[in-house]
Amino acid sequence: MEQNQPLRFFNRGPSPAARLAFFALLSLLLLFVDVRYRYLESIRSGLSVLVYPLQRLVTAPGNLWHEVDAFFVSHNSLIRDNAELRHLNTLDVAQLLQLEVLKAENQHLRDLLMVQQRADYPMQLAEIIYVERDIFNRKILLDKGTQANVLAGQIVMDDSGIVGQVTRVYPWMSEVTLITDKDHAVPVQVLRNGLRAVVFGSGDTGELALRYIPISSDIQNGDVLVTSGIDGTYPHGLPVAKVIHVERDPAYPFARILCAPIAGVDKRRQLLILSVLLKIPPRPEVAVETATDKPKSGRRGSR
Numbered sequence: 001m002e003q004n005q006p007l008r009f010f011n012r013g014p015s016p017a018a019r020l021a022f023f024a025l026l027s028l029l030l031l032f033v034d035v036r037y038r039y040l041e042s043i044r045s046g047l048s049v050l051v052y053p054l055q056r057l058v059t060a061p062g063n064l065w066h067e068v069d070a071f072f073v074s075h076n077s078l079i080r081d082n083a084e085l086r087h088l089n090t091l092d093v094a095q096l097l098q099l100e101v102l103k104a105e106n107q108h109l110r111d112l113l114m115v116q117q118r119a120d121y122p123m124q125l126a127e128i129i130y131v132e133r134d135i136f137n138r139k140i141l142l143d144k145g146t147q148a149n150v151l152a153g154q155i156v157m158d159d160s161g162i163v164g165q166v167t168r169v170y171p172w173m174s175e176v177t178l179i180t181d182k183d184h185a186v187p188v189q190v191l192r193n194g195l196r197a198v199v200f201g202s203g204d205t206g207e208l209a210l211r212y213i214p215i216s217s218d219i220q221n222g223d224v225l226v227t228s229g230i231d232g233t234y235p236h237g238l239p240v241a242k243v244i245h246v247e248r249d250p251a252y253p254f255a256r257i258l259c260a261p262i263a264g265v266d267k268r269r270q271l272l273i274l275s276v277l278l279k280i281p282p283r284p285e286v287a288v289e290t291a292t293d294k295p296k297s298g299r300r301g302s303r
Helices: 016-037 041-118 296-303
Strands: 124-129 139-142 153-159 162-169 175-176 186-192 195-200 207-210 225-229 239-247 256-261 268-276
Touching: 186 239, 207 239
Parallel strands: none
Antiparallel strands: 124 139, 124 268, 139 175, 153 162, 153 268, 162 175, 186 195, 186 225, 195 207, 207 256, 225 239, 239 256
16 A cells, blocks of 8 residues: 555645745734834844845946936036037127127217317218228228218318328218328328428328428427318318337438327228318419519610
């Protein structure tokens, strides 16, 4: 009979139901003891210390993945924010430059208005619309012409001094020759001592020249030159230039004197046109004596 029974290779022990009941009762007992007497606090603390490195090791891959993901997200976000800030900075710089230009133009217009209020002759405001491309031809075109009663010969200036003279007038614009043009000359006098001279353009917007001044003339660096008003074109007392260099060489009869224009010849956009021409008597004609008008000295001597 024993030979017919199957062989048991493993000892199965208690049944699963018995094991479940045992561990359930054990769990309830441990819960009761822990809640009632708190005997397991020290054991729990010790086990947490032992288990903590394992917990950190298990959660390390997930934390690393989240940190890498957050790094790339933050990096991309920083790149976008940086690009947007650069764009906004460019726009702000452009607007700031425009505001600076408008501020300077507004101050210049205020200065021109003050000049108009102080002047003894009427003026009108004009704006530069064209500039000659030839660097040796110092001319500009203004937006005022015959429709605004602009006449050839009128003076153009800014808030500091003379800029040039109207040399040609069109219906809707006028051509102005700058005082720095090489073919332009302005009669001036030294404000300090009243010495009269003529200042000539050199073709350079930042340079004028006083020519044919004897080396013994009383003229110094820093002297201010104003219009003399004796040519019938420029009113008296308008600022023209300032002496910046005086060179006296005894080998030459005339001194070499360079000046800088006081007005912003190549810096301003709005200018003033003096809407008046000086009225002076015409130049008298020189009487020409003929041979018949001369006295006959021989006959007088015979008498």
